[in-house]
Amino acid sequence: MHIEPGVVTGAKLGLSYATAGLAFAIAAKSSLDTIKKDGLVSLLSRALMSALLVFIFFEVFPKQPVGVSEVHFILGSTLFLIFGSAAAAIGLSVGLLLQGMFFAPFDLPQYAMNVTTLLLPLFVMTAIARRTISEKTAYVDIRYSQALRLSLTYQGGIVAWVAFWAFYGQGFGAENLSSVATFGMAYLSVVLLEPILDLAILAGAKTCRSLQGSRLVEERLYQTK
DSSP, X not given: OOOOTTSSOGGGHHHHHHHHHHHHHHHXXXXXHHXXXXXXXXXXXHHHHHHHHHXXXXXXXXXXXXXXXXXXXXXXXXXXXXXXXXXXXXXXXXXXXXXXXXXXXXXXXXXXXXXXXXXXXXXXXXXXXXXXSOTTOOGGGOOHHHHHHHHHHHHHHHHHHHHHHHHHHHOSOHHHHHHHHHHHHHTHHHHHHHHHHHHHHHHHHHHOGGGTTOTTSOGGXXXXX
């Protein structure tokens, strides 16, 4: 989902700084709420593990340039279910920054666009989870249909933002339209695979009850309100 260098340039970059600022503001609010509920140490521990996983997603997992961007396995719904929204947001932001600093410095000018593309769909997915997953259901007990809904929301949000940046920067020419469409179709593979991975990871967590009550995972993973 990396926005390629040169897609958005000049004064148009200003919008990406505004959207990234909004994303960071929501992340800060979510982080403060989590600190009040779980404590600073818990949030930082989960955020660190999330950042390490995001770095692995970017640098170890397979990726393929397709159309206007790259297809990555960015398991946003997995991070959310295991670590919570705030820790996932910090992990995505930090992991993306580390990848840019040490392996892809040419991506740093696009950091604001890329972090917007990762974070804003995460917060929409968080809202969807609150509305569609009963408060009496622990995350380890969610169904495939619920995991699919989360994945569709997150990955669909990524595709939508990539398309927005491409059209915003390069217009609606035939070549750009084709490039965006090709990227969107390729991302279907992630949408179909992510819920299966989510459920496999949640099944593993369900058998690992030693983590129940641990500050290293989201409380909702095992417990309901």
